[in-house]
Amino acid sequence: MGRTPCCSKVGLHRGPWTAREDKILINYIRAHGEGHWRSLPKKAGLLRCGKSCRLRWMNYLRPDIKRGNITSDEEDLIIRLHTLLGNRWSLIAGRLPGRTDNEIKNYWNSHLSKRLNNKNTSSATYNKEKCSVTCEPRNNTSISKLNKMKGKNPENANHEENYTKTKIHLPKAVRVSSAVSVSLNSKESGSSGFDEAEVQNLPWEWSGLEISEPNDDQNVVYGYVSSCQNDIETNENMLDEIFEEYEQLLQTDTDAELDCFIDSLLV
DNA sequence: AAAAGGACCAACCGCGGACAA
DNA sequence: ATTGTCCGCGGTTGGTCCTTT
Numbered sequence: 001m002g003r004t005p006c007c008s009k010v011g012l013h014r015g016p017w018t019a020r021e022d023k024i025l026i027n028y029i030r031a032h033g034e035g036h037w038r039s040l041p042k043k044a045g046l047l048r049c050g051k052s053c054r055l056r057w058m059n060y061l062r063p064d065i066k067r068g069n070i071t072s073d074e075e076d077l078i079i080r081l082h083t084l085l086g087n088r089w090s091l092i093a094g095r096l097p098g099r100t101d102n103e104i105k106n107y108w109n110s111h112l113s114k115r116l117n118n119k120n121t122s123s124a125t126y127n128k129e130k131c132s133v134t135c136e137p138r139n140n141t142s143i144s145k146l147n148k149m150k151g152k153n154p155e156n157a158n159h160e161e162n163y164t165k166t167k168i169h170l171p172k173a174v175r176v177s178s179a180v181s182v183s184l185n186s187k188e189s190g191s192s193g194f195d196e197a198e199v200q201n202l203p204w205e206w207s208g209l210e211i212s213e214p215n216d217d218q219n220v221v222y223g224y225v226s227s228c229q230n231d232i233e234t235n236e237n238m239l240d241e242i243f244e245e246y247e248q249l250l251q252t253d254t255d256a257e258l259d260c261f262i263d264s265l266l267v
Numbered sequence: 268a269a270a271a272g273g274a275c276c277a278a279c280c281g282c283g284g285a286c287a288a
Numbered sequence: 289a290t291t292g293t294c295c296g297c298g299g300t301t302g303g304t305c306c307t308t309t
Contacts, residue, residue, distance in 0.1 A: 016277070016303085038294060054295080055278065090297060105298070106276050 013047045017056050021046060025053055026061055059102045066098025070107050078104060079112060 013021070028044035034057065037050035046053060059065075070078070074096055081092045089101035089108075096104065 014279075036294090049279090051280090051295085052278075058296090059277075087298065101297075102277075109299095110275055 011047060012049055012052075014052075017060075021048065022056070022061060025057060029057060029061075055102075059100045064098055065100060070099075070111075074099070075107075075112070078108065082108065082112075 024044055024046055028040065028046075032043075037054040039050070040046070040053050041048045041050055044053075048056075077096060078092060081095055085091050087105075089105045093099050093101040093104050
């Protein structure tokens with residue numbers, strides 16, 4: 001049985017989202033909430049596929065998304081969860097507050113997978129002091145159970161336990177063309193520039209702001225996101241808790257506890 | 268300074284699960 | 289039980305930016 005396309009491709013916009021489209025989507029979801037993606041574009045007046053709207057919201061416009069570089073703690077957690085879960089990006093993202101599955105997947109593909117592959121030909125090893133427990137899954141039963149439950153094969157489970165330390169880069173410019181660019185749009189606000197008060201209310205802490213040249217309906221704001229102000233301490237505590245929980249599980253001898261942990265991820 | 272190649276990441280695509288009719 | 293639809297996921301693509309030569 002073939003599947004019909006999620007929507008007609010005729011007459012729909014594709015490619016990068018403009019600030020205007022972002023604004024429409026944000027306003028609509030604020031008013032009506034998430035969901036009903038198929039009908040959303042028509043109701044909101046967007047010439048976009050429903051899936052595209054969902055993706056844009058989930059990966060970029062959601063207010064709880066954490067911006068900025070992946071921290072070393074988050075990286076450790078990604079590696080450990082990937083060891084446990086394989087390419088179950090949404091599950092991994094569920095354990096990383098404010099991070100999206102797409103972001104984690106991209107980070108893995110562009111940073112971690114290469115590093116882990118290079119490890120085999122490199123003498124550099126993972127910092128054992130930080131990673132005090134083995135990264136290799138003790139127990140294939142749990143992984144098999146997980147993959148069985150998710151209807152997937154376990155071939156993606158990564159058993160690497162060593163990796164080379166990456167060089168540290170300064171925060172790089174992050175393109176923010178969503179709510180930020182909307183609120184900073186001088187054309188629409190009627191002011192000569194952006195409203196700094198609005199910037200201060202954003203969930204991100206800026207170390208620099210730069211607005212690109214106005215371009216019809218796409219003003220793009222570049223800035224350096226040094227940290228996420230909202231719930232930053234809460235998130236760190238959550239990461240610590242997850243670390244502790246995971247390490248305890250790996251140190252126990254009972255498969256049942258690890259199974260429970262996996263079960264909790266599937267909820 | 269310019270070209271080439273690499274890295275990054277937002278967005279697209281197709282598939283499968285869940286659910287309703 | 290079958291069919292159609294919606295939603296979410298993971299793999300992949302392609303444009304942009306960065307680095308190297």
